[in-house]
Amino acid sequence: MNKAAEGPKGLIRQTNEALILSAAEKVFARAGFAGATMANIAEASGLPKANLHYYFGSKDVLYRAVLARILEDWLVPTHGITLEAEPRAAIEQYIRAKMALSAQRPDGSKVFANELLHGAPVIKQLLATELRRMVQEKAAVVQAWVNAGRMAPVDSVHLFFTIWAATQTYADFDVQVSAVLDTDTLQAPDYTRATEHVVSLILRGCGL
Structure with missing residues (x-):
């Protein structure tokens, strides 16, 4: 209920x-x-x-709940990646959603990244089950698009790794990005610029 x-x-x-x-x-x-x-x-x-x-x-239970919520929120934007969807629109929507999460909830990305850097002792099982199933399912969709000539040949699994790396860096390494851009903190225009760049770069790589 x-x-x-x-x-x-x-x-x-x-x-x-x-x-x-x-x-x-x-x-x-x-x-x-x-x-x-x-x-x-x-x-x-x-x-x-x-x-x-x-x-x-307990703190341990709360920590697990925080990680589970972060992963769940990250998986929701993949729902638009379906066989019936238009590849360009679906991939663009996913990238924009991931960039929005990095902008709106950078702390969540940092908690997740820190867990991974320590060997994922708490969420390794989730990564090997829920996340793996999602990637396999969505990679199969991307591969079907490739096979049908609807987009350029790409490694359908590594495409997701590339999107994660390109989008989450603005949350996990915001201090580094801010320093290079000569700003105290990333602002809305910075995220807009970054989003348009990442979208354009990945879509062109996919031939879209």
Whole structure:
């Protein structure tokens, strides 16, 4: 049953969990798993520490929930990559969605990247199952487009790696990008410029 359909208590729980997950995403991005505390996250969320333990039980469970939410949000934009879709529009939409996530939720990307840099001890199973299945499914669609002459020959799996690298760098390495662009932080015009560049580069590489 949808939580929103459970009445006021369900809505309160849904709201509080969202607040906690968003706050935890920020704290884990800045302090890492080891450096983050439930007290820090409670302060960032504006909720009592007891609420965090009530909804998630422990820091470990909360960390897993944060990672799962990030991965889920990253997978949603792939839904437009279908056999019936127009290749250019589908790939462009996916790139733009990934760039938007990097701009709007850079902390989520940093938490995910830090987990991977440490060998993915928490989400390795998710990577080998859910993420792998998604890539296989969508790569098969891209390969079908190639076989039908609807786009240039590309490695359909490595295309996704390329998109991830090109889009997530603006979140994971925003300090480096900002320094080179001589700005304190990346602003909307910077993301617009970057998005148009990445879209153009990848679409041309795909012959679209």
